[in-house]
Amino acid sequence: MIEYCVLALLRDGERYGFDLVRTLSEVPGMVTSEGTLYPLLSRLRRAGVVETSWRESPSGPPRRYYRLTSSGRAVLEAFVGEWESFRDTVDHFLKLEKNA
């Protein structure tokens, strides 16, 4: 699941690795160890759904930025469709239970 959250965070533009990891870890219950997110980012890069580039930083060494590739965008869109229909189905049954 976290893979798709990463892709969703990159939908509106590229992000710095540290910023991406902090954003994910600040949501309670989502991430137990910030460090294991970096291998996950590396896997996404090797799968071709994100790509990275180096940018100069105002302070300190250059930073590695992550952004969606066109294939990553397609994977995200396919997931959003599946997720919404899955969620609606589950909601439908949960509401039935409540009303019964």
Added chain:
Amino acid sequence: MNTADLHPLAADYMKRLKKAARHLPRSRRDELLGEIETHLRESLPPDAPEAEARKAIGRLGEPEQIAAEAASPAEVRVGTNEWLAVVLLAFGGALMPPVGLAIGLCLLWKSNAWTVREKVIGTVVIPIGETLAMVVLFLGPLTMHLLSKHEAVALAILVGYVLLPLVIVVYLMKRARGRQTPGDRDSLPSSQAANHLELGKAS
């Protein structure tokens, strides 16, 4: 990598991570160490109080766990070593016994391109075939009246020393290549990339 300007606890942490990550392929290890070091620089000023440092490092998690996460799924490469392994297994025993076969076996068992089952097949099938060929060479002409002695010898050598080893070469290389990790720079079509995500360890 210069860790002199890191917080002392962060420098210790990098030392542990380097040790835990030493078995990773080089490019993957450098990427991981670089990203974690940047993370430590961003989250922890060199003069931060110890309690704050412990908290930042606690959020990062155990170095061993991070390295294990980076090791999966293992990258499978079919290169010179794999080709050499199968060629030596198939023909090393006949061409330069026993060194050729021994090197072939070492390379076979060292590689991560095959499962244990495939390695066992690669190890035992050829010697069994060769032994059967030897049995036929010695006993065959006595029991088989259909073939002349020369025909039996030729057939035994052909099957035991050429055909069977070739079958094993094809079998092992097919298995290994099917398992090969797509290259870093290959971009996958989206459907394949999606499969790749599902196959990767979900957390």
